[in-house]
Amino acid sequence: xxxxxxxxxxxxxxxxxxxxxxxxxxxxxxxxxxxxxxxxxxxxxxxxxxxxxxxxxxxxxxxxxxxxxxxxxxxxxxxxxxxxxxxxxxxxxxxxxxxxxxxxxxxxxxxxxxxxxxxxxxxxxxxxxxxxxxxxxxxxxxxxxxxxxxxxxxxxxxxxxxxxxxxxxxxxxxxxxxxxxxxxxxxxxxxxxxxxxxxxxxxxxxxxxxxxxxxxxxxxxxxxxxxxxxxxxxxxxxxxxxxxxxxxxxxxxxxxxxxxxxxxxxxxxxxxxxxxxxxxxxxxxxxxxxxxxxxxxxxxxxxxxxxxxxxxxxxxxxxxxxxxxxxxxxxxxxxxxxxxxxxxxxxxxxxxxxxxxxxxxxxxxxxxxxxxxxxxxxxxxxxxxxxxxxxxxxxxxxxxxxxxxxxxxxxxxxxxxxxxxxxxxxxxxxxxxxxxxxxxxxxxxxxxxxxxxxxxxxxxxxxxxxxxxxxxxxxxxxxxxxxxxxxxxxxxxxxxxxxxxxxxxxxxxxxxxxxxxxxxxxxxxxxxxxxxxxxxxxxxxxxxxxxxxxxxxxxxxxxxxxxxxxxxxxxxxxxx
Amino acid sequence: xxxxxxxxxxxxxxxxxxxxxxxxxxxxxxxxxxxxxxxxxxxxxxxxxxxxxxxxxxxxxxxxxxxxxxxxxxxxxxxxxxxxxxxxxxxxxxxxxxxxxxxxxxxxxxxxxxxxxxxxxxxxxxxxxxxxxxxxxxxxxxxxxxxxxxxxxxxxxxxxxxxxxxxxxxxxxxxxxxxxxxxxxxxxxxxxxxx
Amino acid sequence: xxxxxxxxxxxxxxxxxxxxxxxxxxxxxxxxxxxxxxxxxxxxxxxxxxxxxxxxxxxxxxxxxxxxxxxxxxxxxxxxxxxxxxxxxxxxxxxxxxxxxxxxxxxxxxxxxxxxxxxxxxxxxxxxxxxxxxxxxxxxxxxxxxxxxxxxxxxxxxxxxxxxxxxxxxxxxxxxxxxxxxxxxxxxxxxx
Numbered sequence: 009x010x011x012x013x014x015x016x017x018x019x020x021x022x023x024x025x026x027x028x029x030x031x032x033x034x035x036x037x038x039x040x041x042x043x044x045x046x047x048x049x050x051x052x053x054x055x056x057x058x059x060x061x062x063x064x065x066x067x068x069x070x071x072x073x074x075x076x077x078x079x080x081x082x083x084x085x086x087x088x089x090x091x092x093x094x095x096x097x098x099x100x101x102x103x104x105x106x107x108x109x110x111x112x113x114x115x116x117x118x119x120x121x122x123x124x125x126x127x128x129x130x131x132x133x134x135x136x137x138x139x140x141x142x143x144x145x146x147x148x149x150x151x152x153x154x155x156x157x158x159x160x161x162x163x164x165x166x167x168x169x170x171x172x173x174x175x176x177x178x179x180x181x182x183x184x185x186x187x188x189x190x191x192x193x194x195x196x197x198x199x200x201x202x203x204x205x206x207x208x209x210x211x212x213x214x215x216x217x218x219x220x221x222x223x224x225x226x227x228x229x230x231x232x233x234x235x236x237x238x239x240x241x242x243x244x245x246x247x248x249x250x251x252x253x254x255x256x257x258x259x260x261x262x263x264x265x266x267x268x269x270x271x272x273x274x275x276x277x278x279x280x281x282x283x284x285x286x287x288x289x290x291x292x293x294x295x296x297x298x299x300x301x302x303x304x305x306x307x308x309x310x311x312x313x314x315x316x317x318x319x320x321x322x323x324x325x326x327x328x329x330x331x332x333x334x335x336x337x338x339x340x341x342x343x344x345x346x347x348x349x350x351x352x353x354x355x356x357x358x359x360x361x362x363x364x365x366x367x368x369x370x371x372x373x374x375x376x377x378x379x380x381x382x383x384x385x386x387x388x389x390x391x392x393x394x395x396x397x398x399x400x401x402x403x404x405x406x407x408x409x410x411x412x413x414x415x416x417x418x419x420x421x422x423x424x425x426x427x428x429x430x431x432x433x434x435x436x437x438x439x440x441x442x443x444x445x446x447x448x449x450x451x452x453x454x455x456x457x458x459x460x461x462x463x464x465x466x467x468x469x470x471x472x473x474x475x476x477x478x479x480x481x482x483x484x485x486x487x488x489x490x491x492x493x494x495x496x497x498x499x500x501x502x503x504x505x506x507x508x509x510x511x512x513x514x515x516x517x518x519x520x521x522x523x524x525x526x527x528x529x530x531x532x533x534x535x536x537x538x539x540x541x542x543x544x545x546x547x548x549x550x551x552x553x554x555x556x557x558x559x560x561x562x563x564x565x566x567x568x569x570x571x572x573x574x575x576x577x578x579x580x581x582x583x584x
Numbered sequence: 585x586x587x588x589x590x591x592x593x594x595x596x597x598x599x600x601x602x603x604x605x606x607x608x609x610x611x612x613x614x615x616x617x618x619x620x621x622x623x624x625x626x627x628x629x630x631x632x633x634x635x636x637x638x639x640x641x642x643x644x645x646x647x648x649x650x651x652x653x654x655x656x657x658x659x660x661x662x663x664x665x666x667x668x669x670x671x672x673x674x675x676x677x678x679x680x681x682x683x684x685x686x687x688x689x690x691x692x693x694x695x696x697x698x699x700x701x702x703x704x705x706x707x708x709x710x711x712x713x714x715x716x717x718x719x720x721x722x723x724x725x726x727x728x729x730x731x732x733x734x735x736x737x738x739x740x741x742x743x744x745x746x747x748x749x750x751x752x753x754x755x756x757x758x759x760x761x762x763x764x765x766x767x768x769x770x771x772x773x774x775x776x777x778x779x
Numbered sequence: 780x781x782x783x784x785x786x787x788x789x790x791x792x793x794x795x796x797x798x799x800x801x802x803x804x805x806x807x808x809x810x811x812x813x814x815x816x817x818x819x820x821x822x823x824x825x826x827x828x829x830x831x832x833x834x835x836x837x838x839x840x841x842x843x844x845x846x847x848x849x850x851x852x853x854x855x856x857x858x859x860x861x862x863x864x865x866x867x868x869x870x871x872x873x874x875x876x877x878x879x880x881x882x883x884x885x886x887x888x889x890x891x892x893x894x895x896x897x898x899x900x901x902x903x904x905x906x907x908x909x910x911x912x913x914x915x916x917x918x919x920x921x922x923x924x925x926x927x928x929x930x931x932x933x934x935x936x937x938x939x940x941x942x943x944x945x946x947x948x949x950x951x952x953x954x955x956x957x958x959x960x961x962x963x964x965x966x967x968x969x970x971x
Contacts (some may be wrong), residue, residue: 104951316850349934402955405744416658433956440955447952448858451824458825458925459836461906622868648793652785661793668797675808685867686815686844 013214013240016260018253020388021245022423024181024344026220029555031184031303034311036192039117039327045318046098047073047084048110050500052154059111064243065092068122070294073111076143079159082357083146085294086113087316089120089152101321101340110354113318123293134275135207135388145288146295146357151175151249151574152345154358157285161275172210173258173269173276175203176217177242179386183361185299186279188225188312190217194231197279200286201237204460208275213237215260215279220244246344247421251276253390257423263420265417280360300355302328304364306335315355321362321571322351330364337370339363344422350517377430385424391417395424402437406450416440527578541568589721594776596725602700602764603733604770609700612760613734616691618745623738624693625684627731629673633695634704634730637662637669638723641705642716663696670696700730737766743762800929820959822862824855827905828927830879833907848872854881854926885926885941887919893938900930 047328050056057074067086074084098110125198128518130138143158155249174197178186201213215232219226219241229239242257248485255274269276271370277285281300287293296317303310309331315324321338322330339346340359355362363370385395401409406459418438425434543563548554548561587604594740601606609630641662649655674692685692694703705728708719740762747760781796818838831851832940833839843849849863850872857874869915889909896914901907908924913915931939943957944950 100948101954102948104946104948106946106948108948108950290956376958382837400746406746430893436953439953443952447950451949455823455825456924456925457820458827458906459820461908461923462825462827465907482675492912584834613969618868644793648789652789653782653888654786654789657786657790661790663940664790664793664797668801670802675804678810679808682810682815683818683866687866 013238013258014260015240015242016257017243018245018248018256018390019245019392020390020423021253022388022426023244024246026073026183026219026244027303028187030125031182031301031310032187034309036188036299037311037313039313039315039324041088041117041119041325042316043115044093044320045087045090045113045316046110046117046320047087047318048085048098048356049092049098049356050081050108050475051084051317051356052082052148052156052358054082054156056077056109056481059095061095061111062090063092063095066090066116067092067113068120070122070296072294073113073226075412076146076417080156082148082156082436083294084111084295085146086122087318088113088115089118090114090116092576095513099350099448101351101356101359103347105350106341125343126292126341129288130203131206131291138207140287142288145284145293147281147284147288148295148357150277150280150298150357150360152358152360154356157277157281161204162276165380167270169208169270169275170211170277171259171272172201172204172208173255173274174215174237174279174282175249175251175254176221176279176283177229177254178221179218179244179246179249179407180344180361181246182303182363183301183342184303185301185312185360187221187224188301189283189299190221191227193283194224194227196286197228197283198231198237199237200282200284200292202235202276203285203384204282204290205236209273211362214581215256216242216248216258217237217249217475218242218244239546247390247419247423250390250419250434251423252419253470261289265414295357295523298357299353300324300357300359300548301361303361303362304339305366305369317357318354320352320354321349324355324362325351325364328364334366335364336367337363337365339365339370343370344418356397373433374431376432379432380430382429384427384429388423388427390421390423391419393418396436398441399432399437402441405444407441409447411445415441415445441480527575530571530578532576534568534575537568537571538565540564588718589674592718592721592724593728597729597732599773599776601729601733601770601773602703602726603730604767605774606703608769609702609730611694612691612698613730613737614671614756614763615690617734617738617741620735620738622684622687623734625677625681626688627734628687629677629692630695630698630701631724631731632729633666633669633673633703635720635724637666637701638708638726639648639716639720640665640669642708642714642719642723645709646716658709661700662702666701666705673760686770702728702748706713733766733770735742737763740766743756781911793801816840818866819843819863822855822859822866823852825906826852826854826924826925828929830854832878843867848875850875851878853881854884855903856881882950884944885928886924886940886944887926887928887930888940888942889917889919890938890940891916893936895936896936899933899935903933905929906909 025574038207049059055077057076059074060074062341066089067073068089070084071086072083073092074085076083079199092111093114094112096109097107098112100106100110101106112198127133127141139158139161142161143156147157148154149157149160176186176190178184201215213236215228217228217239219225225239227239232239242254242260246445247253248257254263255269255276259274261272261274263274263308264271280438284295284298288295290323297314298317299312300315301312302324307325308331311328313324313327313511321340325338338351338355339362340349340355341347342360343363343365346361346363349418379396381396381400383396385399386393389415397413398410398415398418401413420435420439422435425432428434544560544564547560594677596602602607602612612630617623638640644661644665645658649661650655667705668766670693673695674685677688677692704723707721708714711718711722741759742764744758753761817840819836823835823840825838827835829835830853831839832844839847843863849867849869850860852859853874859876861871882965887908894917896911896917898911898913898917899912900917901909905927906923906925908920909917910920910932925943926941928941931937931941939941958967
């Protein structure tokens with residue numbers, strides 16, 4: 009269906025030059041398989057995936073390489089068949105240029121698929137099972153931030169989604185990936201939307217496409233004739249493709265500050281993500297490739313390609329005919345929200361565009377002048393913030409005020425910096441402020457935890473010290489009581505028996521002159537002989553067949569008898 | 585009747601503002617206006633003290649001093665009243681908001697010596713045709729005027745703190761200049777009401 | 780004469796009444812303890828390292844509440860001094876060098892090949908971040924280690940290193956843009 013619905017407008021916004029026609033003349037091309045692919049274990053917001061393969065393993069296309077850890081994590085699959093050559097830090101397309109743990113795969117050229125499990129009849133399957141499939145296929149948002157899709161679809165089980173918004177706006181200049189995707193894969197996208205309809209059961213489905221993409225709009229309208237989804241053409245304005253802005257344009261509703269679309273019963277998905285959902289559910293294919301726009305005046309053949317995730321950027325640029333002499337800046341993303349990357353980094357799930365710009369295309373920014381309080385930035389801000397005030401407080405590092413001015417509602421679209429007559433890099437200030445505030449909060453949480461551990465440790469040591477003290481006291485008391493008892497008994501004995509003293513003395517005296525040294529020797533000799541005999545008898549009992557032992561025993565018995573006799577004689581002489 | 589109270593309020597808050605036009609109570613004005621939260625706390629404390637102290641002073645004057653012909657004792661007895669009220673306020677603040685207590689520091693007991701408080705108390709006795717309600721309104725209006733100016737100045741000072749002020753003006757200098765300009769602005773109200 | 784007597788008696792009576800009111804208020808609004816100490820403690824980094832001269836962060840918080848300077852905490856650094864200055868409405872002084880320099884965050888690392896299992900480091904750690912027992916291998920739990928380096932000294936075989944926390948894309952921070960060269964740049968902006 010494609011009746012035009014009522015549209016609203018967002019506050020502010022800008023109209024930069026579109027520069028989209030350069031990359032739409034060659035259709036959608038296929039890149040030759042790269043020799044090596046680098047697959048980072050974290051390609052979005054959330055937690056790293058854990059590798060399930062080892063170096064040297066042979067893998068097939070679509071095989072699981074790393075499994076998700078928790079809900080904010082996506083698994084990673086092999087984009088082609090080959091051998092794992094390394095697992096460790098590898099180049100990563102991040103603005104910091106830091107490396108990230110990744111799995112490096114050497115292509116064996118055969119491109120063999122792992123066995124797939126397509127599910128043509130998903131209508132009879134429970135939505136939760138479909139969500140598990142989507143999660144297992146490693147699908148994260150392909151529009152920008154890359155949030156794990158299954159988690160997003162499950163975000164508010166207690167609040168049903170009544171409006172599903174499909175984002176085909178692609179408002180940023182230069183980028184045409186979604187445009188080409190819609191032109192060539194409209195049927196699969198609509199089929200993917202139907203999967204989402206089965207999962208979420210929304211009352212309304214709206215597909216928002218900017219009106220600078222007439223071919224895409226007509227392709228989607230043709231494909232959606234039997235579908236309940238409505239294709240809506242929206243006026244071209246940057247940044248109407250932002251999730252919050254698109255929802256506001258199509259429905260007139262605003263997402264509360266710091267909230268999510270699910271809070272007002274809406275959900276927004278990019279069309280490329282929907283295409284991936286279709287492939288995962290109906291064809292059983294995991295997310296291993298995406299459409300990337302290759303554009304910029306430094307390229308001879310700007311185009312759109314279906315590229316495997318993990319393809320090194322320089323290979324894609326070479327395919328598009330990069331002229332290194334002309335290249336001034338290599339940007340991943342568009343000119344408004346993109347960032348400079350190194351050519352040896354790989355593309356990841358969220359890489360939608362590579363802009364190889366010449367000096368004329370992206371000139372270095374002029375030096376920033378002081379703010380003249382003109383207010384153009386506040387007029388342009390689509391989130392209705394006050395960039396002027398945010399800039400002021402960012403300069404003064406007044407973080408509580410920045411938060412009060414809703415810094416975290418800023419979508420970093422760059423419209424304010426675009427219109428600023430003083431060329432102040434406003435978005436950089438806001439990003440620095442946000443990361444500073446987040447770092448402070450992290451530090452605070454850690455400090456709280458350390459404090460708790462410290463206090464628990466102090467308590468434990470105190471308890472142990474008290475316990476030791478109690479034990480010591482107990483022992484002391486026990487000893488004191490025992491001593492007292494002994495003394496009492498001794499006193500009692502002394503008091504009760506003075507008459508027995510003489511007997512005692514006699515016995516002691518008798519004992520004292522019992523044995524002379526010779527008699528003692530004889531006694532010892534007798535005892536030794538007895539022991540030897542006993543030992544031999546024991547050994548014989550253990551080994552009855554030992555003839556040596558059998559021979560020894562009579563001799564020992566004889567020795568014992570002699571020793572005992574000698575002793576008897578010695579003592580009997582004395583005793584009488 | 586009603587207009588009389590509105591006129592008293594307008595006069596004490598704007599026209600004859602105690603801080604910027606009559607230049608009383610400048611010590612807490614400059615000392616506590618660094619941050620907006622502190623200024624709000626201080627202004628609430630002073631409002632409480634001013635209103636209560638002016639009411640009690642009026643009552644003391646009307647019903648204890650005047651009948652016994654002890655008008656000459658008013659300064660000392662007003663100071664006594666103010667000191668008691670401030671001490672009471674200090675205890676309440678310490679209990680309810682230890683942070684504010686700590687932040688206000690010495691300025692909280694210094695409300696006792698705030699010439700605006702004693703000034704309001706004494707000025708009430710000078711006014712002709714004074715009733716209890718008009719005295720209370722006068723005190724309350726004075727307090728509101730003080731609070732208004734304190735909060736405004738605190739807001740300005742917060743912005744000046746992160747502004748790019750030229751070197752010779754940094755610190756107290758720019759604060760004084762700003763206060764002076766505010767005073768000029770408030771004096772623009774002069775002649776609006778003669779009261 | 781009578782007037783003087785009246786005056787004195789009036790003042791006395793007034794003073795007595797007000798004194799009674801204050802006495803009642805003193806009992807009614809009594810404050811136990813010092814809650815400000817907890818608020819100060821919440822801003823300190825809780826490394827319990829002792830570099831400030833106090834045996835832990837809570838004692839230092841207590842000392843600050845009693846008027847001690849706020850610039851003695853190297854692990855807290857500039858940010859903590861600023862936060863304390865904002866809380867207490869005092870001036871933010873630069874870090875007192877006598878108590879140490881502000882270093883980037885570190886964690887302890889035990890070289891397990893050399894560890895003899897003496898538990899001296901376990902006893903020294905104020906947050907129980909070392910796992911181990913007598914004659915068993917000791918190891919540092921990185922997530923709990925605050926980098927206070929109190930464990931380094933007691934180790935008899937000196938097998939503990941303090942390593943800087945690695946910077947990953949997850950904790951990497953954007954740096955603010957450099958100020959425009961045209962205007963006069965002073966490190967501290969104007970104070971009023």
